[in-house]
Structure formats: structure tokens, C-alpha cells
Amino acid sequence: MSRPAPRKPEYHKINKDLFVLTYGALVAQLCKDYEKDEDVNTYLDKMGYGIGTRLVEDFLARSCVGRCHSYSEITDIIAQVAFKMYLGITPSVTCNNSSRNEFSLILDKNPLVEFVEELPAGRSSLCYCNLLCGIIRGALEMVHLAADVTFLQDRLRGDSVTEIGITFLKKLDEKKYRRKK
Amino acid sequence: MVDAVLFELLHTEMVAELWAPDSDLDPGPGGQRTSLQVLEGMGFRVGQALGERLPREMLAFREELDVLKFLCRDLWGAVFQKQMDGLRTNHQGTYVLQDSSFPLLVRMGSGLQYLEEVPKFLAFTCGLLRGTLSTLGIRSLVTASVAALPACKFQVVIDRC
Numbered sequence: 001m002s003r004p005a006p007r008k009p010e011y012h013k014i015n016k017d018l019f020v021l022t023y024g025a026l027v028a029q030l031c032k033d034y035e036k037d038e039d040v041n042t043y044l045d046k047m048g049y050g051i052g053t054r055l056v057e058d059f060l061a062r063s064c065v066g067r068c069h070s071y072s073e074i075t076d077i078i079a080q081v082a083f084k085m086y087l088g089i090t091p092s093v094t095c096n097n098s099s100r101n102e103f104s105l106i107l108d109k110n111p112l113v114e115f116v117e118e119l120p121a122g123r124s125s126l127c128y129c130n131l132l133c134g135i136i137r138g139a140l141e142m143v144h145l146a147a148d149v150t151f152l153q154d155r156l157r158g159d160s161v162t163e164i165g166i167t168f169l170k171k172l173d174e175k176k177y178r179r180k181k
Numbered sequence: 182m183v184d185a186v187l188f189e190l191l192h193t194e195m196v197a198e199l200w201a202p203d204s205d206l207d208p209g210p211g212g213q214r215t216s217l218q219v220l221e222g223m224g225f226r227v228g229q230a231l232g233e234r235l236p237r238e239m240l241a242f243r244e245e246l247d248v249l250k251f252l253c254r255d256l257w258g259a260v261f262q263k264q265m266d267g268l269r270t271n272h273q274g275t276y277v278l279q280d281s282s283f284p285l286l287v288r289m290g291s292g293l294q295y296l297e298e299v300p301k302f303l304a305f306t307c308g309l310l311r312g313t314l315s316t317l318g319i320r321s322l323v324t325a326s327v328a329a330l331p332a333c334k335f336q337v338v339i340d341r342c
Binding site for chain 1: 185186187188190191192194195197198219223224226227230231234259260262305
């Protein structure tokens with residue numbers, strides 16, 4: 001072992017597979033531990049939240065994104081920079097309302113489900129990739145943005161696309177005094 | 182490599198969650214054993230799957246020692262972006278793989294603090310090694326020990342029956 005082995009192309013694939021396979025093993029374990037789909041979904045979201053709060057530091061260190069001035073900019077960065085960086089995909093972004101605080105990320109490809117053909121029997125409400133929602137939510141909260149993040153559509157559950165909805169709520173450091181409507 | 186970050190964070194979260202105070206698992210010694218087994222079992226599944234994805238030509242090993250060298254060099258390189266720092270054997274089926282700076286322990290600090298916490302951070306990886314060996318047709322028992330973070334040793338005992 002005196003000479004380091006040359007970096008073979010397979011290494012990259014193995015490395016990417018490691019995360020996807022580990023995630024699959026995790027979901028399988030959670031399905032064993034929890035009978036209800038909602039409980040597994042909640043657990044995945046919670047774990048994702050924990051990951052997101054730490055991932056954001058790594059992201060900011062690597063990406064050098066500047067200050068954002070709108071929710072739309074932030075969503076674009078999530079889709080075009082963050083997803084690209086960590087999962088190698090670029091979801092497309094749509095804005096769902098005129099107040100411009102509700103957005104959708106449409107995932108054409110999803111590496112997390114690469115080895116999943118269909119949901120396990122009896123698990124039709126499982127949000128297999130719910131970790132992603134938690135990650136986004138946790139990361140946003142670390143930069144003082146509260147948001148609801150959920151799967152609006154999921155190909156694994158029979159929908160035609162996989163769509164993550166992000167609804168930005170009021171900023172956490174909002175003004176102290178608000179006039180009542 | 183960015184993928185490594187995702188895996189490390191996922192691994193940390195998995196370890197933390199299996200030890201959560203509100204989990205159904207009994208937090209006593211019996212529960213701890215179970216949690217370690219769960220993590221090891223998950224690592225085993227992943228190791229098997231990784232083993233199945235390796236190109237066939239990588240797997241033409243002449244002898245057992247070559248397999249262990251493969252784990253130290255290629256598997257470790259692919260999974261942790263570094264090689265094992267040492268490999269020892271008694272030539273009777275027991276191997277000790279040494280990593281002076283195991284990536285999953287590096288964040289925990291160095292020295293003797295947190296030694297009690299360490300087993301749960303090693304269980305998954307022990308399973309990973311055991312699973313990959315299993316795909317290569319080798320049954321084994323893999324354990325790990327730490328004298329001082331972040332250095333650790335993985336002991337592989339081959340079942341030659």
C-alpha cells in the first residue's frame with residue numbers, strides 16, 4: 001500500500017451510491033420500526049431537518065452565494081446550486097402564487113430513488129424522499145427563513161411528476177410591532 | 182467530495198436518532214446492544230449492495246490477503262476518500278485494519294474524550310465491511326476499537342468453516 005491507487009471512475013459512482021443505498025437502508029429500517037406511513041414521513045422530515053441545519057454551513061462555504069433579495073432568488077439557488085452540488089440534478093422552479101412566496105421544484109430525475117422501483121406493499125402514503133423536505137426546511141431556518149416544505153406530487157406514488165412545494169412564511173426576525181388588520 | 186458530506190451527515194443523524202430518548206428502544210445495556218445491531222445490520226445491507234456494484238474485473242482475487250488489501254485501498258478510497266493506514270494479519274484469518282484518522286470520528290475531536298460514544302459511530306462501518314466481504318464470498322466478524330480519537334482499528338476475523 002505504498003502507492004496511492006489512481007482515482008478510478010468507479011469511485012465516484014460508489015461514493016454516490018453510498019448515500020443513496022444508506023438512505024434506502026434507513027427507510028427500510030424505519031418501515032420496520034413504524035407501522036404508519038405518516039410516522040415514517042415525520043421521522044424522515046425530522047432527520048432531514050437535523051441534516052439541513054448542518055448542511056447549510058457546508059453549502060455556504062462551498063458556494064459563495066451572495067445575499068438574496070427575494071424568495072424567488074433563494075428558490076433558484078436551492079434548485080440550481082444546492083441540488084446540483086449535492087445531488088447532481090437541477091430541478092425546475094415554478095412560482096405558484098402572485099404574492100411570490102409559494103414555489104415548486106419539479107424533479108425530473110431523482111437520484112435517491114435510483115434503486116427503488118416502487119413503494120413497498122402497504123406503504124402507499126410513504127413519502128420516500130421526505131428527508132429532502134426536512135433538509136430544505138432546516139437549511140432555510142438556519143438563514144432565518146421559515147418555510148413549509150412538502151411533497152406535492154411524487155412519481156413513486158403514481159403522480160406524473162415529483163414536485164416539492166416550498167411556502168415561505170414570514171421571516172423569523174419580523175418587526176416587533178405590526179398593525180392589526 | 183460533496184457526496185461524502187451528505188453521507189457523513191446522514192450517518193451522524195442515524196446514530197443520534199437511534200439513541201433518541203423518545204425512541205422505543207430501551208436505553209439500557211440491552212437496548213444499546215440492539216441499537217448497535219441495527220446500525221451494523223444497515224451497514225451490512227449497504228456493504229452487500231456496494232459489493233454487487235463493483236466491476237467484475239476488480240474482484241479477481243488470488244487470495245484472501247488480496248481481498249483485505251482491496252478493502253483497505255479501493256473500498257476505503259471509494260467510500261472515505263482515503264486509504265487505510267495499516268493492515269496487519271496473523272496469517273490465520275485475523276486481520277487488523279488501521280485508520281489513523283477515520284473520517285466519521287474526525288468531527289468528534291481527538292484524544293480520549295467521547296470514547297464511550299464511539300461504538301455507535303463505528304457500528305455501521307463494521308457492517309459495511311462485513312457486507313462487502315459477504316458479497317465477495319467471505320463470511321466474517323468485524324469489530325472496531327478506538328484507543329484515542331480519531332484513530333481506530335477494525336478487526337476482521339474470517340470464518341473459515
